[in-house]
Amino acid sequence: MAERTPERLVRLLGMVAFLDRNPGVQVEQLAAHFGVTPEQVLRDVDTLWMSGTPGYWPDDLIDFDAGSLETGVIRLTQSRGMGHALRLGTREAVALIAALRALQEAVGPALDPQQRDVMASTLEALTAATGEAAAAVDVQLSVDAAPEVLVAVAAAVGEGRRLRLRYVNAADETSVREVDPWQLVTGDEHSYLQAWCHSARGERLFRLDRVLSAEVLGAGLEHPPGPVRPTFQPADAHERVRIELDGTARWVAEQLPVDEIEELPDGGFRVSLRVASSAWLRHLLLRLAPRVRDVEPPEVAEDAAAAARRALAAYEPGASSSVAGGGLPDGRD
Amino acid sequence: MSDSLPPAERLLNLVIALVNTQGRMTKEQIRTSVAGYERAGTAEAFERMFERDKEVLRELGVPVLTVSSAAHGDDQGYRVDPDAYRLPPMELSAAQLGVLALAAEFWQGQTLRTDAARALTKLRVVGSTPSETDAVAGLSPRLHPAGPALAPLLDATHDRQAVTFTYRTASTGEVRERHVEPWRVIASRGGWYLVGHDRDRADARVFRLSRIEGAVRTTGAPGAFTVPDGVDPAHVLDDAQQQEQRTAWLAVAPDRAGALRSRAVAQEAPAAMTAPAGMDLLAVPYVRAGDLAAEVVGYTDAVVVLDPPELRESVVRRLRAAVEMGERLSGGDRG
Structure with missing residues (x-):
């Protein structure tokens, strides 16, 4: 381009x-x-x-x-008088300063003193050069890991040492794994550790708030970092699911790793995704239920409905037959 | 010179000419002497080209000044103010440049991406080479997209200029024009917010950028207001979020919902609050009932909401909708 x-x-x-x-x-x-x-x-x-x-x-x-x-x-x-560096525009300064402040606040405590100094001095130099521009925006990163988990993970990433994690996944299963840590992916909603997982024999992203404990081990990295990837990489081997949704579920198309979006004349749309975890897919359908018009293959919707039926039983003890009663909710929060 | 000079080269020559001019250059001088304008064609075509170029330069931070001179009648001239052109004196070490590259990466996929990348190019001028990208290796920031409202709101916030936009209120769904003095834009917990003074309500308010519909327009002059002393926009947002914070009482199956368990707080349960036999009782703070309900629904029968009733109802409603979805889609009328 x-x-x-x-x-x-x-x-x-x-x-x-x-x-x-x-x-x-x-x-x-x-x-x-x-x-x-x-x-x-x-x-x-x-x-x-x-x-x-x-x-x-x-x-x-x-x-x-x-x-x-x-x-x-x-x-x-x-140089024809062009020997001076050009000043930063407002938005340019704002963008960098907000990012540095956010990083400093979120991961600063987990960095070693030398890294902390570099970050602080960069922020200082930039603020000195651009003045009050930075007051316009404030980014608060969410590193909602337990502090001791964050320190252990940051140390392991920095020193290139293996980690032992106790982790609870999206399907709600707790496991102990050993991983080669690659990088901390810090976000405004969740933060992740990108790592090579020895149990799964592959690259994985671990949400930091789901890491129950982390222990730095003596061993170095057997699998060094690969190129940076998006948070979910669909593989051809994963099950392909097609979901037709009405227009109010537009965020699905924006936030999910969809392969394909087909717009429909009435504002609805059809997405095609490849799914690695059936628990994840069930969760997605449970959240979207009122907006789902069609699912391919249909067993996927039936699986989600069956799970919902089991869950409803807990709210209406001894009256599981009454589940089908009640009007159709409008799905709004 | 080739037939038509690429725009970047024409702009480069324009900057050099305006930096080096004695006093000022008139449009006519620019048209006839600066490389790249000679092929502009008609006076109107030149005019359009020059106006656009001037905008591009100002957007990039090149201070193009308009100079009127009594001696020259109405004819305006232009020059670049060399003092305003310069970045204040600074030096960046290789490691500092590496940190800045990381900061620029922060804005991947956002409208501010180009601004951040441009800032980095400018700062490389005063940086040592080669830059050390491993100064803070192992960090990779990601943000939720802020959408198109971010850039104009940042500009207005910096210029202290009031804005007008169409806003959809979450609780009522009401769509209305809002007039706001923007104090600060804040990214927090997966959302982007504008904190400012709502002129219609005469009070501080928080707006979610994703609920702004259509364009953000500025109204009135820059410098029209100041953020009141003693007001911290971050606190305004905190307060708005705190006001909404509540505690959910959940019954959780043994060893399940580890993520919810990790957010549970120690709190004395009200007397009537007991979990069914074999389940644990947890107190989990939350702000947005919809988010927690969606999360709870995902655990199906491993988590049951005991209190508050609104959350319980929200979960039941979602579960019923899922049951209904199953019935609807497994009926015989599938195409």
Whole structure:
């Protein structure tokens, strides 16, 4: 996909200012610093070389040392007054400061002193440079793990040591597992530990508030971290389920790992998902029941209904036959 | 120069020209001398292009000033204020740049993503290379999407400018126009909130961003209000949430619902509160009855709500709806 104009412009201006401060930078190094390919760096240098003040005679243009460039080192010889870093816009400053504050608050206590210092000094530098901009937004991350769990998990992630977890899963089964911790995924609603699970022989996400206890073990990591993945990765092996919903259940389409959404003319829609856990699917259908128009395969809906029937019995002791009575609720909270 | 210069290169030349100009440049000077405008065509086409470019530059934080000069009649000129252009002096270590990259990653999938990425590009200028991304390795932040209302609300909050939007009240479903002085936007517990002064109710109020319908519009001038001394918007939100906090009494089957158990608090049970034989009695605090009811329903017969009655009814209603769903879908009329 073509790069957007504003992004390229900010980088072009940034490169001139960076090279003005750092005489002689290797192409690869500059590329890594700005997160682009070496080819893109060379294209950017070509662009800069032809840019300058009106007239555009050689003395008007941004200039580089051509000989140096042949050896793969970019040396700026004329910045045309563009040697300063561009200030941050309000929203730009707000975005970074809010994120740093949230991280500091949520995971700060679990970091080692050196990491804590880096985070604090970065926040300080940024706040000093941007002033009051940051008062506009406040992000409160939810790391609702027990404090001792968070400390153990953070230490294990930081030191690359194996963890023993006592964990209760979405199907409400408690198990003890040993995992190779990869990273802490901190969110505004829940936080997770992404890890290699030795019991399951695969990558798993563990919700921190479901970790009942965590113990750092002596062993290092057998399975090092892989690339970052979304919170649920559907696999082809999982059961495929199709659910037709009315329009009020739109959040399902937005929040679930759906494969496919088909919009219907009346505002309803049909989603197709692959499901790894039948307990999870049952829970989903129980929550959505009044909005569900159809489910494929139908046994899935029958399974959820049977579970609901069992649960209702507890509310109407000795009168399980009365379950079918009562009007259809409207499903609103 | 090629036939049509890419927009990024035209904008680059415009910035360089406006930074280096003695005094100011008129539109005519820009049109005839800055590379990239020579092919704009008609005066109207140039006008549109230049207005758009000026907007883009201001959006990026380039301070394009409009300069009127009595000596030149009405003809306006432009320049970039070099002092306002500059980032205040700062240096960032490799590790600090790594922390900032992590902070930018925070906004993945959000409207603020581009702002955060742009800020990072600007800050790389004053950072050491190569950046150390492992300074706080093992952290990966995720947020719920805030939706389109976030960006305009942030701008208005910063500019202290009143806003108007259409809002759907959760309890009544009422949809009404609201006039608000925005104090702060807060992300908390999976939701995004605006805390501000509701002009119609003449009091502090909390609004959920997801219940704002349509566009957020600013009204009146910037700097129109201040957050009153002694008011902490975070506390306003806390109070609103606290007011709603209640305790649910649940009967839980042995060894089940570990997640609920971990949130249970020690609290003396009212005399009449007893769990059925073989089940444990738990007190669990909650804010949104709908959320807890949905969670309880998921445990089916392993968790029974004893109190309060509204929560109990909410659970029963959901369970009945699920039974009804089963009957509805297993009938003979499936297509």
